Amino acid sequence: MNHKNVWAILVLMIATSQTIVAQNKSISNPKIEALLKKMTLEEKIGQLNLATYVNENNSTNSLNDQIKKGDIGSILKSNGAKKNYDLQKIAVEQSRLGIPMMFQEDVIHGYRTIFPAPLGESASWNLQNIEMSASIAAKEAAAGGIHLTYAPMVDITNDPRWGRIVEGAGEDPYYGSLVSAARVKGFQGKKFTSGENVMACVKHFAGYGAALAGRDYNISDFSERTLREIYLPPFKAAIDAGVESVMCAYSTYDGVPATANKKLLDDILRKELGFKGMLITDWSTINNLVKIGAAANQKDAVLMTINSEVDLDMTSGLYLKYLKELVNEGKVKVAVIDKAVRRVLIAKQKLGLFEDPYKFFNEAREKETLLNPKHLEFARKTAVESMVLLKNKDGILPLKSSVKKIAVIGPLATRKKDMFSWWGGDYSQGKPEDVVSLLEGLKQTVGKDVVIEYAEGIILEGFEPKGLELIPAAVKLASQSDLVILALGEEYWMSGEGGSISNIDLPGAQEDLLKAIAETGKPIVTVLFNGRPFDLQLVEKHSTAILEAWFPGTMAGLAVSDVLLGKYNPSGKLTVSFPRNTGQIPIFYNYKRTSHDVNGQPNPNRWNNKYLDIPATPLYPFGYGLSYTNFEYSNLKLSSETIKKGDSVEVSIEITNTGKIFGEEVVQLYVGDDVSSVSRPMKELKGFKKIGLQPGEKQKIVLTLTPSDLSFYNQDMKWVLEPGTFTIMVGASSEDIKFSKKLNVIETK
Incomplete structure (x- = not known):
């Protein structure tokens, strides 16, 4: 049969099911199932192969040959509407089933118009702008022929020696979660089939920011408590926001590499957090299982990875090399491969590629979109x-x-x-x-x-x-x-x-x-x-x-x-603490209480947790930032002095611009648990609001606390709300607390 005719049949089969269902919901799709039945084992494995356009082992000709054979389902590092149109044309018109490819790229903080690096952008505390910059980056990337971006990176870290701190939103899991959701929404928008949004791939799951000594790719060692309190929240926020893809970390959790960590990927990510989209390795991380001694050879590494429900093999080509052999040996079930292929095909369907595989490859739109004056204005x-x-x-x-x-x-x-x-x-x-x-x-x-x-x-x-x-x-x-x-x-x-x-x-x-x-x-x-x-x-x-x-x-x-x-009055606030010197690392605002703290600060006496040569506090704390004007805080009130399960409490405070020019202030709400069954941080960010005030203007702001904001993981790793008092703090930074009040939890069941 002519390849074009095969493609036409597939279009008719699949186009009828192009109503995009809610993201990350379980999908029953008979058209995808019909396509799966038509595929050979080799073609299925090809859909799981994420190749790189710049791989020195692949000449353009050999890459084209692989596409014709159906050995490549997705490509990264190939940019440009014309280039990707030509590659897509090979997949659609010269492969047996004509399944379109997905083009993927690192669109981290801009495509052609470059926005501030993510750590810097997070200092704006403007979630609406953060979402919009991701949306513009997606629009430009989509015009350049890209379907999926490897962003946002949501790894929490408190070690500035680690170079990838630049790619995240700082040290706080609460704020990092809000930024995570905003970036996912910005990249993905509401409708992929518009051709102006890209799928997001949240990374790196999980705990990559815990690299020891701040050395990238280094080992990490942290408890389940740290995983749940610090590293998981931004991923949960991304999943709740509908993220379509997750990338595995290079690092390990509980001694097991993330790429083959069934507890982490299956039990926690898929079952507990409810993620149903594509799971992607990082660059050649299957091969890393051999390098670090977790697998005896590449074939065993592939077995470990596919059985951990990782769908796409990024750049290593090892799925292509060993999966068929493992199936023939009875070590991998075809049903496992089908599950992975199904997720890949559904992603392509959501992008509208079966309906129009060339939607993203419009050269006129590309020229009009990249560096659009409105994009440059927003970048400024x-x-x-x-x-x-x-x-x-x-x-x-x-x-x-x-x-x-x-x-x-x-x-x-x-x-x-x-x-x-x-x-x-x-x-x-x-x-x-x-x-x-x-x-x-x-x-x-x-x-x-x-x-x-x-x-x-x-x-x-x-x-x-x-x-x-x-x-x-x-x-x-x-x-x-x-x-x-x-x-x-x-x-x-x-x-x-x-x-x-x-x-x-x-x-x-x-x-x-x-x-x-x-x-x-x-x-x-x-x-x-x-x-x-x-x-x-x-x-x-x-x-x-x-x-x-x-x-x-x-x-x-x-x-x-x-x-x-x-022309602009600065309003940024730090989302990461600035140490006084290297020896203070790691330093962060939400540390847990020690026996030698006094009123939330290191004890001034000799026998404590201070340094003898420098203060124990950071040079510039989390949440810090000055303005050309001044703000006065007053009249902190709680709508109730008590809270019980199912209730909420409103925290109100009045802010006055006492200076001579317009200014914006980020009002920050922190909570500290006075007595708890496990050690808790001195304070945790639980709310904020950025407001603009004219000279002399006063504004009352209201922030809401819920029982969830006061809950935590107990000794049995259960999410609980315990009775007792909490200190509610409002201020201009984590150290500049203006007022505090007590709130009593009276009923937890």
Whole structure:
């Protein structure tokens, strides 16, 4: 039979069932079952093979041959409407059954328009914007021929040595869960068949952020309590939001690699959390089972993985190599393979690929969508909201009209690719020429009567000090200027996957440059471009103001300029604690009480859990961030002093803008359990609200607490609500608590 005729028959069979059912619900689909019956074992296994377009072992010709044979069900690292159309055409018109392929990619914080790196974006505390940036990234990716993105990464971590901290939402599982859901909703939208949304793949399941010593891919060791309290909540939030795919972690849980951990993947993910979508390995992780000694050989590794209900084999090709043999030996049941293939086919059906396999490959739409002016405008808005003002001595910011000559110093002031982060720089379609650098942004936006001059200051190429001979020229420029804007941070590749560091000091000779400029006595406004917390003690000492800009993306320079010039009043708040130095790591706000704490703080006496050489507190705590205005908190009230199961309590507080300009404040609600059957954190974030106030304006905000917010896992790992008192705290950060009140749980059954 002609391949086109086969395809036409399949279209007729499947098109009738194209009403997209609710995501992640059990699907009874006779058309998919009919297609499964037509497939050979080899074709079924091919649907589970996720190949890479850039695999050095695959020439384009051999890849095309595999597609014709039906040996490839999905491809990653192939971008562009035209390229993917041509590959899809081979699958649809030259393979026996004409099953369309799914194209997958790392669309982490933008496709061509690059938004702030996720850690930075999370500092905006603006869930609506976070969802929208994911939606725009999806729209651009879909226009570029992509069906599924490997995002969001929702791993919670408190170790800034770990490079992938840049890819998550920080240290708090409650806030991380809200960001997780927002990003899933943004990527996936409401209707895949529009061709403007992509499937999300939440990663890495589970506990990948616990890598020991902050070394990526390293072993991890944590309890079931930590798994349930810290690492699972963002995944549950993603599943509840309808995420269609989950990626396994490289790491282990309870000594068993995640890729072949049946308890983790089947018992917890599928049965307990109710996930019904596709489960994907990370890059070649089946082969890693052999490398770490969990499997004797590749064939055994495949057996372990498929029997753990992992559907797609990313890049290793080992399903293709061994699954048929394992079936013939009776070690793998065809029903197990059918279950995996069914999930893959249903995903393709949800995307509308059986109805129109070429829906995502419109070159005119691609040209119109990528770098759309509205996307760039929103990227600028998102970037300014992500920035955190860490210091502003004597209100030096926003820049005053009296500043007529500005020295912009530091190599990062002119860098473009370094505004992207590792994912945006090497693993997106973003291009450095799209970026507005800091120096360009300032020159475009300052008044005509302001002179801006630039000095590189040092050479930033790696971690070793370079370019010290350039410092004198920078010092001379600074001494002749009214003010210095000093761009410090890290190169884009220094954080991200595989970007672990042992020391969180600023790389290269940046501290030497800072000290030399400080000797001029000129005011220094330090702008930080980075994807992780650094040791900023020296920066804090010598800077008049500090703006944490993160990796701001395509509109970097314009966004920073907006904040420095006061066109936007910074409102960002940290979602990760900044240690004073490397020795404090790990440090986080929601630590559990110890026998030597006093009123929630380390005991000042010698015999306690403090350090002798530095304070035990972070340099900048979770939730911290300054504004160009001031806010006054007053009149904290609880709607009831007691709560019982089935009830809720409203927590109200009044916020007043006591300054002279409009500002936004992130009001944060924390809860502490006074007495509990297991050790609990001193405080946990359980609510927040971001509000904007005009000068002199007062607003009452109300946050709601439910029994679930006061519940926890007891000694038997049961989710319980215990009677007793809780301390309800409201403040401007995890340390800046303005008011607190007691709430009594009186009935738990």
